[in-house]
Amino acid sequence: MVRKLVIFLILLGVQASAWAQEGQVVRGEVVDAVTQAPLPGASVVVLNSDPQLGTITDENGKFRLWDIQPGRYNLLVSFIGYENYLFREVLVGSGKEIVLKAALQELTEQLEEVKIVARTSKEQPLNTMATISARQLSVEEANRYAGGYDDPARLAGSFAGVASEIGNNGIVVRGNSPRNLLWCMEGVEIANPTHFANVIAFGAGGITALSSHMLANSDFYTGAFPAEYGNALSGVFDVRLRNGNNETYEHAFKAGVTGLDFSSEGPLKKGGASYLFNYRYSTYALLGSLIPEEAGDIGYQDFSFKLNFPTKRMGNFTLWGIGALDDQERDPLEDQSEWETVQDKEGYALDLATGAIGLTHKVLFNQTTYLHTTLAASGNRIETVYDELDEGMDLQPKERVNNNTSKYTFTSTLNHKFGVHHANRTGVVVNRHHYNVDNRETVVLGEPLVVFADEEGDASSVQAYSQSMVNLSTQVKLNLGVHLHYFSLNDEVSVEPRVGLKWQFNPNQSLGFAYGLNSRIEMIGFYMARQQTDNGIIQPNKGLKMTKAHHWGLAYDINLNRNTRLKIEPYFQYLYDVPVVPDSYFSLQNLEMDWFFNETLVNDGTGTNLGVDFTLEHFLTNGFYYLATASLFDSRYKGGDGIERNSLYNKNYLLNLLAGKEWQLGKNDANTLSLNGRMTWMGGDRYTPLLVDESMASGELTYDYSRAYTKQEDPALVVSFSLSYRKNKPKHASIWSFHLLNALGNEEYRDYEFNLQNGRPEKQFDRIVVPNLSYKIEF
Incomplete structure (x- = not known):
């Protein structure tokens, strides 16, 4: 009876400690980069966490991490037969959950584990058909970079090959008129959203x-x-x-x-x-x-x-x-x-x-x-x-x-x-x-x-x-x-x-x-x-x-x-x-x-x-x-x-x-x-x-x-x-x-x-x- 009471008090203390923490939820999904099909059983690990935090995706490719304290974190996603994927410096704060999506590239042949290098979330464009002259623009960058003014068009002016002005947000790409730029939203051409x-x-x-x-x-x-x-x-x-x-x-x-x-x-x-x-x-x-x-x-x-x-x-x-x-x-x-x-x-x-x-x-x-x-x-x-x-x-x-x-x-x-x-x-x-x-x-x-x-x-x-x-x-x-x-x-x-x-x-x-x-x-x-x-x-x-x-x-x-x-x-x-x-x-x-x-x-x-x-x-x-x-x-x-x-x-x-x-x-x-x-x-x-x-x-x-x-x-x-x-x-x-x-x-x-x-x-x-x-x- 005494042993059961001690265990109950320990569990109660652990639960009270969890309630006292002001942690945030970090969740998301893991999919195949080409087919967008979910990848169940993928591993998601918070690097350098102590104790180690991690989970695996469910049958729908979804994952969830609880009680993540405010700060920045690196999350490594891995799945057998696919390249590793690294979410770099994810900013976790109170007030908003963090919802992520990892699109993993399938390996053409299985490599030894030590040779598999993690591809970071911003190194490559989202479109797998892109070869060169393409860059992923993250929302976090748009909020952080100076001179961007929370404007994606102005932020693009900091990329190589792009000129911009102060009085307008026209995007001059490699010496071309701003008129020659294509704007798409959700895959559809739209008028300049400015x-x-x-x-x-x-x-x-x-x-x-x-x-x-x-x-x-x-x-x-x-x-x-x-x-x-x-x-x-x-x-x-x-x-x-x-x-x-x-x-x-x-x-x-x-x-x-x-x-x-x-x-x-x-x-x-x-x-x-x-x-x-x-x-x-x-x-x-x-x-x-x-x-x-x-x-x-x-x-x-x-x-x-x-x-x-x-x-x-x-x-x-x-x-x-x-x-x-x-x-x-x-x-x-x-x-x-x-x-x-x-x-x-x-x-x-x-x-x-x-x-x-x-x-x-x-x-x-x-x-x-x-x-x-x-x-x-x-x-x-x-x-x-x-x-x-x-x-x-x-x-x-x-x-x-x-x-x-x-x-x-x-x-x-x-x-x-x-x-x-x-x-x-x-x-x-x-x-x-x-x-x-x-x-x-x-x-x-x-x-x-x-x-x-x-x-x-x-x-x-x-x-x-x-x-x-x-x-x-x-x-x-x-x-x-x-x-x-x-x-x-x-x-x-x-x-x-x-x-x-x-x-x-x-x-x-x-x-x-x-x-x-x-x-x-x-x-x-x-x-x-x-x-x-x-x-x-x-x-x-x-x-x-x-x-x-x-x-x-x-x-x-x-x-x-x-x-x-x-x-x-x-x-x-x-x-x-x-x-x-x-x-x-x-x-x-x-x-x-x-x-x-x-x-x-x-x-x-x-x-x-x-x-x-x-x-x-x-x-x-x-x-x-x-x-x-x-x-x-x-x-x-x-x-x-x-x-x-x-x-x-x-x-x-x-x-x-x-x-x-x-x-x-x-x-x-x-x-x-x-x-x-x-x-x-x-x-x-x-x-x-x-x-x-x-x-x-x-x-x-x-x-x-x-x-x-x-x-x-x-x-x-x-x-x-x-x-x-x-x-x-x-x-x-x-x-x-x-x-x-x-x-x-x-x-x-x-x-x-x-x-x-x-x-x-x-x-x-x-x-x-x-x-x-x-x-x-x-x-």
Whole structure:
């Protein structure tokens, strides 16, 4: 009896101790990387834990670890016949469970246990068909890196081969226009998910409409991408949304200088269904003079969601969506003595909306085959009104833009694994486009607006692809595919081969090669441009062909040690069928922004991008990390006159250095202080010299287009940093953060404008310094 009482008291003490701990749940699933089939019996171990913590996956590939204290942990996942998988430096805190997914690569032949090297969760892209020029972007990085501003697009600017600006989040990949980037969400092409997209520059906006609360780890490509991606010339941003927590209700609220952010997730019913949504409302009114005066009053909001419905026999259904609303307005200055440039006497109002919604179904037929199908609708609306005060102080119409586009999409992909040596992915993408374009501008202030485009109609595009991954040996992998692209508006078909080869000649080093032919449809407004002739209205650009590009790339990748890797990627891109104006310097590849373009275009232009990218990365270890990237490149083009020139985006060199340090503070090291910095040094902006005397004589800006893009501003140095403190309480976590973008106040060249005070044309620059102090609570 005494012995039983002692045992009872010991157990009671152990249980009380467990209750006293404020541990967190870490759970997830382990699947085959190619088939997505669950792997039951896989081992999951928390490295360097004392006592050793670990578990194995159940029959559905699920695992669960209890009572994990706040901090960072490395988790090793292993399964017989598969490569080991390492989750590196997983941040565990109170307030939110940690849900992970490990996708394991099957070994082509069984190796001795001592030879099996763990592949870390961020070394390789999520897409197994990618060979080179691809990087996984983690949500944790998006929250941690300085200068990213919780914006995936801005974060991509720290990667090798990518240039970015302060005033917008356009992604310039290897000398290509931001317009040439493909945005995907849940495998479906969508419009640029950015607030104020195509207002600052085509393909760019102000800040992302994607909240980090919604994102799962995603892939970013800088060239020679797999055959499943079409309608892209420069790169691909394949954004994935995570599922909400299907067991526990969790919420987060954030308030900062730029606005409010609220998210919630949790189970919908028994059976694993879940919801996740995020809403943001923002205004830049509190930033005051830190924003350029001509920006006016800015406001935006966005909402995104994902509903997940797993079933026992019919597969998995998800309903997802994103929507963004933007408004911006500014009144002209009524005191003429305050007029310095034309912008001072202009007033404008902008009303923009973008969004996408999709229903996705994924079903695993067996352990080797799955079908992934999506029905989606997406759209974009841009309505702008510009007016200008005349000499009599009357407001005259100057510009009207009404650009409404929408698209209905059907995609379906069949993925089959024939065996350890061969897997195939074949699919189709069908788009039905609708457009309503009405763009007008005055030629002489006070006279009626001239119509540059006024068209409503429909068009279709169809893409089909098939790609195979072939393991030729334990060291050599071949990715081979083809992509077909058809556009009904010009009745053109593009056949695009893709190939990638990777040789892993030892566990720590590899060589890769990839080639791809790509094509891209231009913005609808360019096809609809109209001209008034003696014989009536004509539309000379309706038959424009798609712009195309060959892309070759090499890659050498070496793990210098367990925590550091070096990657070197030389590349060459040749663009052709580029729309240009005959006998002119002009090429559409250099056009940043112009809703009122109606020149006749022909597909006679070409372009080249030649360079080499370097990446040296030290993964977060013992609270410290760094990422150093450098790019040396030359971007050139030939316009309608056949003369080779620097392209607008030819900065020649880029250097990024990011680093950060974390300190564990408080009782049991439960809290985290984090300091992060980023320095970017890059070549200056290209511009065309101005003919000053001619401009002053005519009263209009007159450029020397024979020397287009020969001038270059001084090199730019941009420094940003962030500081955050996370405090973990039993039932919630609080995070104080301070971000400062462009701490040194670097100026960006905008253009020439007449100084109305002295009548001379002068260069205009923007200096944007953006501080953001915020408080966030997770509960």
